[in-house]
Amino acid sequence: GAGVSQSPSNKVTEKGKDVELRCDPISGHTALYWYRQRLGQGLEFLIYFQGNSAPDKSGLPSDRFSAERTGESVSTLTIQRTQQEDSAVYLCASSQSWGREQYFGPGTRLTVT
């Protein structure tokens, strides 16, 4: 079946602009995660959604970052007033529920110039 999809695959933006990244999880997966991976580094957890519960935002690096999820479907990660240090690959993952293996999308490569 279809895996996790993300769009756009690449995004180049100017410093100070806002960007919106989209994630379509695997159908039926109630849990959705956003991670960030800077060049040559490991994954950094950003935010977690589980069903209709309040999201866990403990990994968001600043108030410029926010994310929303509509029910158990699409999620969007928004970065306001982008900075050069926001340049990274943003990965979305979904799982059937908490504690289950996570399946990752291909990521969105964000470059802030």
Next chain:
Amino acid sequence: DAKTTQPPSMDCAEGRAANLPCNHSTISGNEYVYWYRQIHSQGPQYIIHGLKNNETNEMASLIITEDRKSSTLILPHATLRDTAVYYCIVRVGGSVTGTASKLTFGTGTRLQVTL
């Protein structure tokens, strides 16, 4: 989550078994061992996980020592397409919610499969 230690890199000849070690000496009783890999320019891919028994699936085998302080991921017949960074992660499984579900990736082992 318990910290894991992996060698930074390993080489393996194509067709041979690749044995990737992971130390997790501070693992607690309710923490599972997960393995993911990341092929260049792709998102991480789930491989296998286990609690205390050895596990096998179509991709790999996972051998966990009796004291659970270390484990080995085995790719029985490595191919060039297995060249990737392999991450060993320990985290709480079962009926736990919230940030306990998130994955904390270290630097992993860069496996290079050669002809």
